[in-house]
Amino acid sequence: MTEQEKALRVLRDKIDTIDQEIQVLLNKRAECAQEVAEVKESFEGKQDAVFYRPEREAQVLRRVMERNQGPLPAKEVARLFREIMSVCLALEKPMRVAFLGPEGTFTQQAAFKHFGHSAVSAPMNVLDDVFREVEAGAANYGVVPIENSTEGMATHTLDLFRRHNVQICGELELRIHQHLLVAKNETATPITKIYAHQESFAQCRSWLESHYPDAKHIAVSSNAQGAKRVMSEVGAAAIAGDMAQDLYDLDIIERNIEDLPDNTTRFLVLGKQHVGPSGDDKTSLLLAAHNKPGALYTLLEPFHRHGISLTRIETRPAGQGAWSYLFYIDFEGHCDDDNVKLVITELEQQSTELKLLGSYPKAVI
Incomplete structure (x- = not known):
């Protein structure tokens, strides 16, 4: 055996030992996940128990990135932890995630990025069906595109939010390579x-x-x-x-x-649950304004006064006569925050229609 082979043998033995330790810890984590499921089912009931908590997952991934010291990049370590959480969540309850099919789309890729590869992906024929599956409870979650850095907003997705009773539970960004x-x-x-x-x-x-x-x-x-x-x-x-x-x-x-x-596409995660604050969140809502001079200013002024940063505003036809519009608004903060509550209360008084689409963690990876 050469000196190189001896040196490599020592390092490979060290890697084997580390791999065994990682495997033991992974199974311990999985056992904890099973215990979490038992606790949830005992207190919430088997049918009503909520196993996936977007705010909790976002907090875990942020801590993973914050404490990472290399040499692995922080986002790559977070991606590995995402898959670990995906496998453990599948032990509690496999998540069925709807997306615009067929298989092999960027939206399916986005679904795997957000939920990990242990999620059960369910391809839908049209985008409307993704909303319907989530609304009916046939899918636990759905993933839909909302905007592209090159081509702007996915207007059809925006229009579907008015027609369906779903909540935005998360967001993610995916680099698109064609x-x-x-x-x-x-x-x-x-x-x-x-x-x-x-x-x-x-x-x-x-x-x-x-x-x-x-x-x-x-x-x-x-x-x-x-x-x-x-x-x-x-x-x-x-x-x-x-x-x-x-x-x-x-x-x-x-x-x-x-x-x-x-070139990057932003996707939204659809669900039916209220998502608690994660510490770094966004809120989305739909607004219809009174048809009068200064209506848009009246809707936007409370955000400035209460120190809330807007991240997106988009205009869509309201479908209630000529020149009637809806405003889709994204802003920083959670609907449970005191200043956001004040703004929403004022908007309800100033608008003809307000639909809170959800508060959710900002994209982590």
């Missing part, structure tokens, strides 16, 4: 048509004009659907991400074709 995919052994075939969701076409507009100006663009309901079609078509390509490429066993002929390298 790839150009073709079927196996078709990398040399000229591309005559490209499948993608209309948002992906918009996010890759300049690149497509430069590289495939003559290819026909065919919009589909999701990038995963386009990737699925490409499996059996000659001369076709699809714009999609890594998950779709792996799922449908396609070849990537060009990576990261999005026009902006920091």
Whole structure:
């Protein structure tokens, strides 16, 4: 045995010992999770027990990142803990999470990022069905896109919040990397048509004009659907991400074709529960203003007066006659905070309609 082999043998034995210690601690944590489930069921009842607490999970992940001393990056350590919590939560009760299908979409990727891979993902045919599944209790949670850093707000998602009785329980951000995919052994075939969701076409507009100006663009309901079609078509390509490429066993002929390298989509987590304060939260609501001069100023002024920072305001048609509008507003703080309570009370008096969509932890990873 050489000196190198001896040195490596010592280090590998050390790693094996550490791995055994980690495994013992993981199972101890899992046993605690099972005990938590028993306590909840005994006090809340088996049917009414709430196993997933977004505020608690956010607090745990923040502490993980704060105490991390490296060499592993803090966000990577938090990602590992997310998966540990996902496995432990599945021992208490597996979470069924609805998303816009089919499998392989960025929304499914976002669902796994937020809930971990032990969650049971449930693909829906249309976005409305994600809201319906959560509202009916058929899914514990849902994940929907709300805005993209390149293309702005997902207006259809906003409109669905008015029609359905759901709560926003969390948010997350996902870096979106778009790839150009073709079927196996078709990398040399000229591309005559490209499948993608209309948002992906918009996010890759300049690149497509430069590289495939003559290819026909065919919009589909999701990038995963386009990737699925490409499996059996000659001369076709699809714009999609890594998950779709792996799922449908396609070849990537060009990576990261999005026009902006920091292309990011924000997603919201839908549920039915009230989420307690986590210490760093957002609140979202829908407002309808009186149709009179200064109406918008009247709605926004209380936020300034009570020192609350707005993070998003979006206008949508109210559907109650011409030039009638709803305002979708995100702001920092929790609905249980004293200053937020004061603002909401004033808004209820100044608006014709107010719907509190939920308070939830800010995105952690």
